[in-house]
Every structure is written in C-alpha cells, then in structure tokens.
Ligand SMILES: Nc1ncnc2c1ncn2[C@@H]1O[C@H](COP(=O)(O)OP(=O)(O)OP(=O)(O)O)[C@@H](O)[C@H]1O
C-alpha cells in the first residue's frame with residue numbers, strides 16, 4: 279500500500295517529478311562520464327608509468343629498497359620462482375641485477391644506472407625491445423650493452439663505440455670493464471633517458487662479481503589495479519626473507535599524483551552532487567509544505583507518523599532512483615561508445631602526452647563501479663534529504679496541520 | 683457514579699477546557715464542558731463562529747489535548763494514552779469527517795475507503811465486502827473507481843463518511859461536513875448519515891451552521907464562548923421526515 283501510494287504521489291505533480299528526475303539524470307550522466315574518463319585516463323597513465331621501468335610488483339631481499347646496494351642482492355632459489363610463477367595472476371617473473379656506476383667515454387664520465395636484464399623476458403614488463411632507436415636489441419649471450427640516448431649523447435658515443443663502466447661490485451670488489459654499444463634506447467621519461475645502461479644479466483653478474491645473484495624480481499601482471507591485492511596475497515605465501523613491494527611503494531610520487539587527480543575529480547563531483555541535492559531538496563520542501571493538510575488528515579484518521587515517514591522516504595527514493603536509472607541507462611551507451619572510440623587529446627596536452635610516450639587519447643573506463651557508484655550516491659542524497667520531511671512529520675500536529 | 687458514567691456512554695467529559703494563551707488575552711475556546719454522549723445519538727453541535735465547535739470536536743477526537751479536564755471514550759481516559767497509542771485508538775474507535783479535502787487525492791474512492799482498513803490490517807476479503815457494502819450504503823456504487831478530483835463535493839463527503847465508517851468506529855465526528863455543499867446536497871448527505879444512524883445505530887456528532895442540517899439532528903448542543911449554553915433533545919419522529 280505504501281509503495282502504491284508513494285508511486286502515485288510522485289506522479290501527482292508530474293511536471294515537478296520530471297524536472298527533478300531530469301536534473302538527476304543530467305547530473306548522473308555528467309558524473310558517470312566524468313568518472314569514466316578520469317578513471318580511464320588515470321588507469322592508462324598508471325599502466326604506462328608502471329611499465330616504464332618498475333613494473334607493478336617487485337620482490338627483493340629484505341632491506342634492499344632502503345639500502346640499494348649489491349650487498350643486498352639475493353641468490354635466487356627455484357622455490358621462490360616457482361611460487362611466483364604458479365600464481366595465476368602472474369604471467370612472468372623477470373630478473374634484474376641493478377647498480378649505480380660511473381659510465382665513461384674518452385672525454386666524459388657520468389653516473390648511470392646499470393641494469394642486468396634477461397633480454398628475452400624483460401620486454402614483457404617494459405617493452406624494452408621497442409625502445410631501441412638505433413642499433414639492435416640484446417640477446418642473452420651478448421657481451422654488449424644498450425645505452426639510453428641522452429646518456430650516449432652526453433658521452434659522445436654511438437652504436438659500435440665502446441662504453442666504460444666503473445663501479446663497485448659485490449662485497450666491495452672493483453667492477454670495471456668496457457663494452458661495445460649494441461644499440462641506443464629512446465625513453466619517453468627524460469630521467470630514464472639520461473642514465474640507463476642495459477646489459478644481459480650474466481654479463482652484469484660477471485662485471486659485479488655476483489654470479490647468480492639478482493637485486494630484484496619484477497612481476498608481470500595483467501592488471502595494475504590488481505597489484506595491491508596480489509601484494510597482500512604474496513606476502514602471505516612468500517618467505518619473509520623477501521620484501522614484496524607494489525608500485526605505490528616503488529613510485530610514491532606517481533601514486534601521490536594519481537591521488538591528487540582523483541581528489542580534484544571528487545571535488546568536481548561533490549559540487550555537482552550538492553547541486554542535485556538542492557534540486558531534490560527544493561522539490562521535497564515544496565512537497566512537504568504543500569501536503570501539510572493531507573498529512574494532518576492521515577495522522578488524524580489513524581496513520582502512524584512512522585508509516586507516513588516511510589511513505590515519504592519511498593517517494594524520494596522513487597524520484598531519485600528514476601533519475602539515477604535513466605541517467606545510468608543513457609550514460610552506458612555514451613561511455614561504451616567512447617570506450618570503443620576514444621577521443622584524441624588535442625592542443626598542448628597532446629605534445630606533453632607524446633613527449634612521455636603516451637598515446638594522446640582520452641580513455642574511458644567501463645568499470646562497473648563507475649556506474650553504480652552514482653546511483654548509490656544519489657540514493658544516499660535522497661535519504662539524507664528525507665530527513666527534512668521526516669522531522670516535519672514527527673513533529674506534525676494534525677490540528678495545526680489542518681488549520682492551514 | 684463517575685465510573686458508571688464512563689462505561690455506559692460513548693463519550694464523557696468532565697470540566698473540559700481548552701485555553702489558548704497566545705494573544706494578549708487568553709481565549710477560552712472550550713470552557714468547562716461536561717458532556718455525555720450515548721450510543722446511537724445523532725447530535726449537532728451549533729453556535730456562532732468562534733464559539734469553540736471545532737476545538738471541542740478535536741478534543742473529543744483526541745486530536746488535541748485539553749488544558750484541563752478529561753475525555754473518556756467508552757471508559758478510556760484519553761490522557762493516559764501515549765502519542766502512538768492515541769493514533770491507534772483513533773484508528774480503531776473514531777471516524778472523522780472534515781470540512782473538505784478529506785480524501786487522499788491519488789487514491790480512488792474505493793482505495794480511500796480501503797486505506798483505514800489496511801491500517802487496521804483487515805483481511806482482503808473483509809475489506810472487499812465492507813467496501814462494497816459502504817459504497818452501497820452511501821449511494822456510491824458507480825463511483826468506486828473515481829479519484830476524488832473526479833467526484834462532486836457531495837460525493838467526496840460521502841466517500842469521507844464511508845471511510846469514517848470503514849474502521850467500524852464507536853462514533854463519527856464530523857466538523858462542518860456540509861460547509862462546502864449546497865443545501866440540497868447537504869440535506870442528502872445528512873439524510874444518508876441519519877439513515878446509517880438509524881439502520882446501524884452509528885453515533886454521529888457533527889458541527890454545523892446550516893439550519894436545514896440542524897433540523898435533522900435529534901439532539902442539538904449550543905456552544906457560546908466555549909461553554910454549553912443550551913442542550914436540547916428533540917422528538918425522534920420529527921427527524922426522519
Ligand atoms: N490554535 C489556536 N490558537 C489561538 N486561538 C485559537 C486557536 N484555535 C482556535 N482558537 C480560538 O478559539 C476559539 C474557538 O475556535 P474554534 O475554531 O473552535 O471555533 P468554531 O466554533 O469552530 O468556529 P467556526 O464556526 O468559525 O468554525 C476562537 O476564538 C479561535 O480564535
């Protein structure tokens with residue numbers, strides 16, 4: 279009965295209901311599309327940045343991250359590798375031996391990051407093979423190196439020239455050798471571009487006097503969004519001799535930046551929802567005042583205030599759900615369309631995107647939560663606003679209500 | 683003596699007063715009213731505008747609380763009931779007909795009548811039977827599916843009476859039920875109420891200004907400045923003609 283009453287009541291003032299619902303439709307549509315593009319772009323960004331270098335998750339020897347020296351490298355045992363490989367979300371485990379060193383040509387020297395990699399496996403995470411701008415990519419048994427363009431330019435070296443690396447190896451031994459440059463690498467990130475040197479891991483182990491040792495295992499996973507979950511799962515399985523770190527710890531600045539972006543989006547959405555809230559509140563206010571007499575009669579003839587309140591809350595929920603449902607229904611094709619045919623980024627932003635090696639495209643996310651979140655929020659708004667008529671009804675005195 | 687009075691009659695009041703103390707001078711809207719209404723009465727409450735008719739009816743119906751004095755309905759002291767219990771008490775014991783806009787606009791006549799029975803949690807069968815009976819008794823057989831806005835003023839008041847009766851109350855309180863009706867329609871409504879009073883023994887108490895309505899009452903209580911100035915019981919036979 280209350281449902282029927284509520285449903286009919288919202289259609290009594292058809293125009294007002296439609297206007298209220300339409301404003302909700304519009305806001306939900308806007309909010310959904312906004313959230314979709316924000317989430318889509320941020321996801322893509324995160325995915326891109328994570329695959330620059332760090333990967334989504336790394337496993338180190340305990341303590342390595344705080345003191346990144348070869349002395350904190352680890353000997354890999356098969357148990358660990360198998361445990362990782364056996365996990366369904368992990369589709370690759372790549373080994374790295376990383377250390378800072380000095381790189382030098384005949385004229386110049388400069389600090390650099392020397393990374394021993396498995397040439398066949400590394401591209402799973404970083405697509406390193408695609409970044410070769412000159413010369414060729416490595417094979418496992420090469421005795422040559424790849425040098426980032428910026429570094430090569432500074433040192434005045436090109437493909438075929440010889441690069442000297444001087445550093446400190448495992449347990450303080452001297453590590454110095456020279457290698458022919460097999461290829462140059464172009465990185466989107468200027469930071470990587472001026473300091474990266476890659477060589478096959480075996481060669482690196484030899485250079486640093488650290489046979490069979492690695493500093494990091496980088497895990498290739500399908501979805502960066504799953505990283506947190508996977509990290510917790512792994513920390514339960516894997517021996518605590520190792521530290522497991524997700525990209526948020528590996529790249530706190532990136533995480534911070536994404537949070538800020540989302541924060542800005544939240545502020546925008548809040549403003550939007552406050553506008554909706556006022557819209558609904560206006561309707562509810564008018565409705566409550568207009569129907570004092572009716573409420574008075576209902577309480578007089580024996581309807582408990584509590585029941586009456588429920589009826590009013592139902593009315594608000596109906597209008598809100600109606601708006602939210604239509605808004606969501608309209609937004610689905612819109613968002614899906616842009617998901618399939620994303621918009622190109624124009625103007626100055628395009629340059630920035632391209633500089634960083636991103637596709638200059640606005641991606642739209644179709645994560646389900648983007649859709650139902652709006653409905654949920656509108657519903658909560660409706661419930662909060664229902665407090666007003668509710669209070670009015672709880673203090674309603676039929677005699678006063680009917681005298682007006 | 684008190685206890686006997688309470689049990690034997692539908693309504694009993696003692697020293698009932700309602701004083702409005704809002705303006706400069708306190709208004710005694712109802713002033714020391716002793717009232718006794720027996721089962722089956724058909725009683726008119728008359729008096730000039732502002733004499734306290736509405737206020738008294740509201741007190742009798744438990745819609746308003748007296749400043750002093752008490753109301754007993756079938757021996758139940760209304761002042762002992764909590765807010766919600768009072769609402770339930772009204773639902774089960776008192777039928778209300780107001781001057782206008784009695785009905786829920788979005789419900790049909792039938793649904794309006796059914797509404798109180800739903801609040802009373804009557805069974806579906808019970809509701810259906812009673813609705814048809816009431817529509818018939820109020821001469822609304824063909825109007826059951828119309829919304830209030832599709833009914834004339836007189837028909838709306840008939841539905842209001844039917845709804846008041848639907849809960850099988852002890853008595854019906856009607857505050858100027860004919861105020862918005864022309865006198866012929868008013869007469870018809872009163873005839874219908876009189877018939878229900880006669881056939882079913884339903885107790886009616888109604889306030890009015892309308893002489894033709896007053897003429898149909900079997901007891902006329904006159905209020906002046908909130909106090910009963912005259913209480914006249916008339917010949918029964920005179921009424922039905
Ligand atoms: N809420 C209130 N506050 C102050 N005074 C009130 C209030 N309600 C009624 N009164 C006063 O109480 C007196 C009785 O009013 P009431 O409405 O009961 O008279 P009535 O006989 O029903 O009049 P009418 O025939 O015009 O309907 C009037 O003087 C009125 O002004």
Ligand SMILES: [Mg+2]
Pocket residue numbers: 735736737857
């Ligand atoms: Mg009055």
